[in-house]
Amino acid sequence: MTTMASTRRQFLTLLGLSAVAVSCGTSAAGTSGKGQTRTLRYQGWAGQVTLPELAEDLGYLGDVKLEWVGNTISGPQDIQSAATGQTDFGGAFNGAVVKLAANKTPIKAVISYYGSDQHAYNGYYVLKDSPIRSARDLAGKKVGMNTLGAHAEAMLDIYLQRGGLSGAEIDKVEPLVVPPVNAEQSLRQRQIEVAVLGGILRDKALATGGIRPLFTDFELLGAFSAGTYVMTDRFLKQNPDTARTFVTAVGRAIEWSRTTPRAEVIARMTDIVKKRGRNEDTTPLKYWRSYGVAETAGRITGKELQLWIDWLAERGDIQKGQVRVDDLYTNEFNASPTTSPATSASTSGS
Structure with missing residues (x-):
């Protein structure tokens, strides 16, 4: 009989791809200049404005164009x-990135x-009337989350540990897939x-009360x-x-969203969604507050990846030493300013 623990481990194996599969992938189309593509194919999220989409609308991508090929449902x-x-x-989610690299x-x-x-x-x-007050109270309890083996389950495991x-005892807690809606x-x-x-969904539930x-x-974990x-x-x-233009533009968009009045950010996002004409509901955008990126212009420090290397190794999903954090990331293509992010009231309004 499959245990909950083994089910959790089996899920993450689905994230792996072989180097053979990658080597068979097609290269980007639409090249110019020195043979470098200036068109980036990507997947979006229904009803949301991704940072690359925001960067393009702000003009930060210059002559690099985004080509939407459809929406995704998971990282x-x-x-x-x-x-x-x-x-x-x-x-x-960085745990999925680590798992992919481990393969x-x-x-x-x-x-x-x-x-x-x-x-x-x-x-x-x-x-509100739940007897659950601590990690120990979760034994035998069901925890509903959008998917297993990703961010939500990782946070739960860390809390329980x-x-x-x-x-x-952790294996007695039962994470379940429940659609966010x-x-x-x-x-x-x-x-x-x-x-x-x-x-x-959180803000609406809190407004209703009783939780x-x-x-x-x-x-x-803090920010x-x-x-x-x-x-x-x-x-x-x-x-x-092209990579440098893209990464730098996304970094600039992060800082623009951080330092621009929240109402202006939401208005811009709403306009972007309406202009692309995909019959999407713009109502959820009014609840936007922040992209939540901790570092200036999205620079990667390594600690945000090391956390998941350790988590996956402890769970047995990867071997200790199988992945080196320095091999996972690069800031080489991020030419955004390195000043500290501004503490802005723009994301704290209602």
Whole structure:
């Protein structure tokens, strides 16, 4: 019989791709100048404005153009598409990036694009009358999250470990896949004891009342960048100027969103979504507060990747020493200013 622990481990093996699969990927189309592509194929997210999309609208990409090839439903799928050459960049939770690299996939993380801070975070919520008050109270309880083996489960594991639970005790906690749009309802109907909520879904649930946070990822780790955009080593070697334009533009967009009044950022995003004409609901954009990137212009320090190297090794998903953090990322293509991010009230308004 498959145990919950083995199921968790099996999930992450799905993130791996062989070097053979990557070597068979197609190269980017639409080259110019010195043979470098100036068109970047990518996947978007329905109803959201990604940082590259914001950078393009702000004019930061110059003559580099984005070519939307469809929407993705998960970070692991997005970086797999980049690794196999179906797109030119993709973004995912850093644990998925580590796992992909552990399978000898020649990719590099080039810039952070989302994270957790006081405005952008995931909370683990229980009903107000719930007896759950600590990590130990979660034994035998169901925790609903968007997917297993990714950010939400990692935060849960860290919380349980810090609560002093043994491996056997942690295995008694049951993470379940619950679509984010159904998480609040599942919690209120007591189908699960804990719901992971973020963004608009969190804010709407809190406005309704009757729930309280057990913990948040921001409380757990402080401000940290949680996901990175990756490009293949092949793409970076063949298109260094384009990569530099892209990464620097995304870094500038991060700082623009951090220092621009929140209402102006939301208005710009709303305009972007309307202009692209994909019949998307712009209502959720009014809840935007921050991309949550911790470092200036999305520069990668290594610690945000080392955290997941250690987590995956402890779980047995990768071997200790299998992945070196210095091999995972580069800031070579980020020419954004290095000044500290401004502390802005722009993301703290209602």
